Amino acid sequence: MVGKEETAMDLTTAVLRRGIELLNGREQDKKSAAIAGIPKALAELGRTLSGGSDLFDLAQLPRTRLRSPLARARFLRQTNDDAWYKETVMDGETLPFPQPASELAAVDIQPAKVPDDEADKDTLLTRLESHGSLVPVSDRPGYDDLSVYQFFRLLAAVAQCGDSQMHLVAADLSGIQPFIHTGASWGALKTARARSFLLELLLRHFGREVTTAAGLCRAAILQVGGGRLLMLLPETAKVMPHELAVSVNDWLLKQAGGTIYLALADKEVTTAALVGEDFAGVWHELGVLLDEAKAVKFRNKLNELLAVGTYKYSGDDECQACHRDDDFEPVEHTDQDTGLVRRLCPFCDTMFMLGRDLTEYKYVFGWKSEPADTAISLPGISGDKWYWVGGDHSKADYRWAVNRYEEKNGVWPWLRADWVFKPSPAEKGEKPDIADFPYLAEEAKGANRIGCLRMDVDNLGLVDDKLVSQGLPAFLAFSTAVEWFFATGVNECCRKQKRLVHVIFSGGDDLLIAGAWSDTTELLEELGTSFHRYATGSDLSVSAGLFLEHPAYPFYQLARQSAEALARAKNYQRSCLPDRYGCGSADGCGWREGNDCRRKGNVVMFYEPGRDEKIRSGPPPLVVTRLVLSWTQFFEQVCEPARGVRELLAVPGEPVFSRSVLRGLFNVADDWERDWPGWLNRVQWNLSRLRVVCKTAETRARLDSLGTYLRNPEALGSLRSVLTWLDLEQR
Ligand SMILES: [Zn+2]
Numbered sequence: 173m174v175g176k177e178e179t180a181m182d183l184t185t186a187v188l189r190r191g192i193e194l195l196n197g198r199e200q201d202k203k204s205a206a207i208a209g210i211p212k213a214l215a216e217l218g219r220t221l222s223g224g225s226d227l228f229d230l231a232q233l234p235r236t237r238l239r240s241p242l243a244r245a246r247f248l249r250q251t252n253d254d255a256w257y258k259e260t261v262m263d264g265e266t267l268p269f270p271q272p273a274s275e276l277a278a279v280d281i282q283p284a285k286v287p288d289d290e291a292d293k294d295t296l297l298t299r300l301e302s303h304g305s306l307v308p309v310s311d312r313p314g315y316d317d318l319s320v321y322q323f324f325r326l327l328a329a330v331a332q333c334g335d336s337q338m339h340l341v342a343a344d345l346s347g348i349q350p351f352i353h354t355g356a357s358w359g360a361l362k363t364a365r366a367r368s369f370l371l372e373l374l375l376r377h378f379g380r381e382v383t384t385a386a387g388l389c390r391a392a393i394l395q396v397g398g399g400r401l402l403m404l405l406p407e408t409a410k411v412m413p414h415e416l417a418v419s420v421n422d423w424l425l426k427q428a429g430g431t432i433y434l435a436l437a438d439k440e441v442t443t444a445a446l447v448g449e450d451f452a453g454v455w456h457e458l459g460v461l462l463d464e465a466k467a468v469k470f471r472n473k474l475n476e477l478l479a480v481g482t483y484k485y486s487g488d489d490e491c492q493a494c495h496r497d498d499d500f501e502p503v504e505h506t507d508q509d510t511g512l513v514r515r516l517c518p519f520c521d522t523m524f525m526l527g528r529d530l531t532e533y534k535y536v537f538g539w540k541s542e543p544a545d546t547a548i549s550l551p552g553i554s555g556d557k558w559y560w561v562g563g564d565h566s567k568a569d570y571r572w573a574v575n576r577y578e579e580k581n582g583v584w585p586w587l588r589a590d591w592v593f594k595p596s597p598a599e600k601g602e603k604p605d606i607a608d609f610p611y612l613a614e615e616a617k618g619a620n621r622i623g624c625l626r627m628d629v630d631n632l633g634l635v636d637d638k639l640v641s642q643g644l645p646a647f648l649a650f651s652t653a654v655e656w657f658f659a660t661g662v663n664e665c666c667r668k669q670k671r672l673v674h675v676i677f678s679g680g681d682d683l684l685i686a687g688a689w690s691d692t693t694e695l696l697e698e699l700g701t702s703f704h705r706y707a708t709g710s711d712l713s714v715s716a717g718l719f720l721e722h723p724a725y726p727f728y729q730l731a732r733q734s735a736e737a738l739a740r741a742k743n744y745q746r747s748c749l750p751d752r753y754g755c756g757s758a759d760g761c762g763w764r765e766g767n768d769c770r771r772k773g774n775v776v777m778f779y780e781p782g783r784d785e786k787i788r789s790g791p792p793p794l795v796v797t798r799l800v801l802s803w804t805q806f807f808e809q810v811c812e813p814a815r816g817v818r819e820l821l822a823v824p825g826e827p828v829f830s831r832s833v834l835r836g837l838f839n840v841a842d843d844w845e846r847d848w849p850g851w852l853n854r855v856q857w858n859l860s861r862l863r864v865v866c867k868t869a870e871t872r873a874r875l876d877s878l879g880t881y882l883r884n885p886e887a888l889g890s891l892r893s894v895l896t897w898l899d900l901e902q903r
């Protein structure tokens with residue numbers, strides 16, 4: 173028995189090494205030698221996944237590029253341009269953008285040079301991930317978006333199950349949003365970031381515990397992020413996640429009073445069911461099991477749930493952050509900014525410390541026994557484990573390298589968007605704390621406001637349905653590409669411009685960012701542009717909602733209003749008919765439902781809860797989308813004109829534009845929204861008045877192009893957004 177298991181483990185190493193050998197073989201342009209002892213079933217799986225090539229037998233990788241897996245989300249009959257990745261070594265902090273073939277045609281394919289010395293399986297996997305994530309295993313359509321990393325990772329996961337029955341195990345956290353937003357308004361930013369980190373850590377801890385206890389390499393963890401974990405385990409390991417989930421949920425109940433729950437589901441699978449269209453059935457059943465688990469939730473823990481749920485709000489005994497009122501050992505917490513001493517429960521106290529330390533860290537450390545320094549303990553399979561971020565802990569038992577690939581035993585990569593704005597230290601040697609809302613509002617351009625931005629992928633349910641019928645590999649390749657955007661891409665956008673914002677969370681398929689209003693607004697444009705470039709050749713879209721308020725506004729309200737803004741953006745219905753505002757694809761639209769188009773891709777900026785859409789009456793029938801804008805409208809009818817006016821404002825010695833001019837234009841917007849037919853006269857009057865004071869031909873030319881925008885009745889619905897943006901900047 174032992175001998176058999178060892179063979180299976182050696183096979184896993186052989187599989188991973190083969191991936192590296194093939195990557196390097198590309199450089200020498202030589203065929204690799206066959207490797208012996210590959211079980212027939214595994215070789216067959218490899219052939220199926222690569223569209224027929226036998227990568228274990230005399231073979232080499234195709235000299236082609238990896239197609240963007242996002243192109244699998246196509247719902248329109250029109251053909252889009254395909255996009256391809258330039259083969260690059262992933263560094264964990266730069267988002268690779270797929271490009272049209274025409275842009276890449278002139279560039280030679282750069283072969284990989286991967287270190288090929290002895291290493292443990294997890295390290296081999298790290299190598300494959302950084303060097304092989306953008307190299308295809310096949311040049312056949314339908315298979316050419318599967319990377320060498322995805323291919324060999326899945327093969328290794330199957331190989332290490334040996335002859336044992338395989339189980340696909342899914343874990344799903346529910347109640348994430350309320351858990352993250354819990355807490356008092358003071359210090360909310362710090363604890364929200366800590367709470368969101370803790371949930372990510374919990375799933376990574378879960379995956380690490382199970383694979384380590386089962387003696388598996390981390391290839392078994394197929395997906396982790398966005399509150400979801402997916403693992404492929406052998407029969408021998410199948411009870412472990414269930415037992416661990418029980419202790420994790422006990423812990424969550426005690427710490428978070430039942431707001432958050434880890435649901436677990438497990439399904440026996442065969443390799444055939446993983447790769448073909450049968451996977452849709454497996455995925456559906458897993459989903460049903462997860463829903464059932466969520467419905468049962470803490471039902472068998474009713475007494476404990478009631479015990480922690482009976483908050484008396486007496487004021488004296490409760491935690492001054494989360495308001496829990498059960499028997500806890502209170503901690504006197506001194507606020508770093510104000511010096512105020514508050515009475516907190518130990519969990520909230522730890523969250524404050526974690527929030528403070530989540531600013532400068534290269535590693536997340538883990539220990540098998542309680543370390544001397546502060547750490548948070550999570551229930552493990554054989555006893556608790558302790559975790560913390562930052563510092564230098566050379567004696568730690570585990571570690572994750574954050575946003576980079578370190579090829580060292582025991583170091584796993586962890587890509588996460590964790591940008592946080594820190595003011596420069598006032599005095600030398602003083603550790604800069606993270607910027608709070610008053611600081612961020614003060615530092616914002618113009619008005620003293622904060623902003624909260626939410627963005628997520630549209631129609632993911634529809635997209636997932638389509639993907640799972642193409643098999644697990646397609647699903648994983650696609651989800652990984654989406655995850656790259658929300659982890660690496662979002663972080664890069666914030667970091668490059670040193671944005672005055674904090675990423676509260678960004679992963680899986682959504683994000684929440686809070687900070688200076690001007691930076692959240694500019695990020696809306698930047699992230700939108702970046703996503704559209706990233707999704708070249710795909711019909712995948714995102715929607716976004718932005719809400720601005722005064723810095724004293726409670727964080728949980730801010731988060732709620734921005735969620736409403738996003739919901740408004742998502743619920744906006746266009747039709748599939750080829751009218752001016754329809755998608756125009758009619759019968760060719762894969763999002764069509766009746767005459768409604770489920771295609772989204774909308775933006776709500778400067779959300780005002782009471783304000784509604786306005787349908788302008790009279791011919792021609794025009795929808796004044798002053799609230800919900802398509803991305804095209806947002807770029808062309810908000811960002812562009814705003815830039816135009818900013819240029820006018822910036823011309824030295826030309827005081828053409830002023831706040832009173834802006835006010836005049838607000839009147840135009842009001843006229844337009846009130847259906848007043850004289851709006852065009854008012855535009856003309858404003859423009860001619862401005863033209864008189866223009867000193868140079870250049871300014872006049874700029875003013876004229878602004879006039880073209882203002883006279884366009886279709887664009888005018890977004891005028892209020894342009895003016896609000898500029899007005900806030902000018903305050
Ligand atoms: Zn508390």
Ligand SMILES: [Zn+2]
Nearest residue numbers: 748755761769
């Ligand atoms: Zn449509």
